[in-house]
Amino acid sequence: MFSKIWTKKSTNDCSGPIDTLRQVLSHADAVVIGAGAGLSTSAGFTYDRERFREYFSDFASKYGFTDMYSGGFYPYPTMEEYWAYWSRYIYINRYQDAPKPVYQGLFSLVKDKDYFVLTTNVDHCFQKVGFDKKRLFYTQGDYGLFQCSEPCCQETYDNDKLIRQMVEAQGYIIAPDGQLTVPENTILKTYIPSELVPHCPHCGRPMSMNLRADDTFVEDVGWHTAADRYSEFLRRHEGQRILFLELGVGYNTPVIIKYPFWRMTAKNPNAFYVCINQGQAICPPEIERQSVCIHADIGAIIAQL
Template identity: 85%
Template sequence: MFSRIWTKKSTNDCSGPIDTLRQVLNHTDAVVIGAGSGLSTSAGFTYDGERFKQYFADFAAKYCIRDMYSGGFYPYSSLEEHWAYWSRYIYINRYQDAPKPVYQGLFSLVKDKDYFVLTTNVDHCFQKAGFDKKRLFYTQGDYGLFQCSEPCCRETFDNESTIRQMVEAQGYQIMPDGSLSVPESTTLKTKIPSELVPYCPHCGRPMSMNLRADDTFAEDEGWHRAAERYREFLRRHEGQNILFLELGVGYNTPVIIKYPFWRMTAKNLNAFYACINQGQAVCPPEIQRQSVCIHGDIGAVIAQL
């Protein structure tokens, strides 16, 4: 349907596109937010650099791991070490708040609108910022959930209590504000006690994270209810003034947010597509007249809106 030649519509001066987006936001009937990892990056959830060194210096020295993402795929020799790494990873990216209030700023823009969120992010930032749980569809899972690694069932399990125990067993103290502290003279452990390793209560196999990486991803009842609510939202607003607001979506999984947003905009002359992205703010020529693309930091643009 779309030409292979994309038109990048961002310029160094974003004032015009931002003004246009502000007007669309003020007059639209509904907003569909499509959020990718770039949104959480803007909020301060970076997976490398100083933040990685702060929490994983011991793993980095031991295994030459350079960022959190690659460390999640390292073939650790034991489940005790695997979950030591992952419990830190989950805690700081799911149970700690993002360093910057980008999600809160976004919520202030749409809270009085009829909105829905479709996201590939798994860090729970939308719900913590005040977004209605029934208006969220986390397509790729949730850092806060375990599932059977087989999986023998499509059930998921809340992991907050277990993750906190794992983190504390490594030597961390969880402070009242949720931050992690290492007591003086404490050497962090890179393994957890064997009794904390999670196993499926049904079949006894090891648990895994509820993250879509292959065909073992468990789409539980909550996932299917959210998918149906999203479909119903789109049916209810078909043909109406609707803003498809894409934030920080790359090209790892464009078929989930980016391409559907383009198609739905093209089919509805009353629809408008807005893309805010650092370096990848583009749209196809077919919807150029119904679009704005803003190259810049999402948090900074939201603040201007």
Template identity: 65%
Template sequence: MLKTERKAEQKVIEFQEVLDQTDTVLIGAGAGLSTAAGFAYGGEPFRRYFADFDEKYGFHDMYSGGFYPFPTLEEHWAYWSRFVFLNRYCDPPKPVYKNLLELVKDKDYFVLTTNVDHCFQKAGFDKHRLFYTQGDYGLWQCSKPCHNKTYDNGDIIRQMVEAQGFQVTGQGMELPTGTVSKMAVPTELVPHCPKCGAPMAMNLRADHTFVQDEGWYIAAGRYDDFVRRHKNTPVLYLELGVGMNTPGIIKYNFWRQVYQNPKANYICINKGQSYAPREIANRSICLDMDAAQVLIG
């Protein structure tokens, strides 16, 4: 075994020891965790489900397509319904989230996440212990917005996908052999605000129009209460797959809380972006690894 491999293996053992010895865990999860679970915006999944959009418009991954100014709402929702169905209503290929739950289910845990794919709840995490700060692919809001309410989109998303020729299966969607996918949904499926009639939009934090509905504020309150109750108690701050896109929500926040609480420990698992400031280095374990390597092996 190479020296670097031995060092990584030892850190995984240290991670497990700290986790076993701690009754309270605050999980901070970013996009890297879902990537580790097998969700990918590019590559084979994109080519399989979005080849027609790639050929017509020239973008090569799902993320880029989400910003494309499609000429009609029918085409906009054709793209977004495929995107949402795959990334919100299908389970990730790898059991990263389920294995994480097995590690913390008997502990006093809470999850703070910037992910919008609902993977925590799909894996069985208690919804009352989750705070999705940036929205949810499963929710719509008024695009203006004229009011602070969100709406579940699951049923209509499935109808949109099927209207394009796809067959919805238990774990995904398939285009029957010989079928050419449609790149527009029927006009009657295009969602509009029930109050003002404006087009609906995804409930994602992209600009000042993001709706923080009642559920958002309730979850924020639960998170604040968890932090308050454990302000001076032993807490493991477990950061998973968090990059530098919005570091103030999780990464810098966790560093500050660990620094202020001498009984707290910090563990960061993220391939290529695993580090801790020197002020808390003696209470930190940084694993430069894909979360799947740690949670699946």
């Protein structure tokens, strides 16, 4: 039983905890992965420094911000400029592959297990490397979806084709492998043609991203279907040897993954909780004997497994 395995609350010496995680994973009836931003950061999806400069140096010079997050909140004077920024942002963080094979490594660990993924990430990395779409619940939305900004209805719309058109209208060429290139002597535009600005097909209002930022977030049919599948997965494995594997989850939205994982581990003596997070790997005393908490880079730990 998982409850017989005891470890310290957190550790920087990874050899023992990795052996424990390997053993627990091997004997688990089911695995629930809870993924936060730290997982994608480990995979190379960073939002400042070199990656920001590579794709947004022109925006930085023109508007004065120094990272992608700040650019997302900038009060652009026109929708043409707003969508020029956001189309680049969405393209590189949703339609390009992550620079490092962290998600591929994670998939290789669980692909033969009965698994489910609960994530606050919106970059679609799980599905791109082979995770089953029916075993994924993106609670906070998807960069690949538009919705009405009002919203006038509970519908979302795939944005792949339009995002690519916006990016190309700024001067980029999209290579067959998805990478962006700039032709010689081309000066990139920081705006798009007005005809590419997206509007709701029902009411004509401006579109927005399907991201949970306020009460306008659209929970469409796909969202509710995924929520139901997650609930059914937990019900089906209630009381069994279930591994709650939390990766890169911080304290912006702990009520979605972290706190529920703690509660479900405490309720089930056969459950085991593992948290891998650089600088924020902790668990409450009530589940210490059913837990491993590792302060380390997620990709490094996955590689060792």
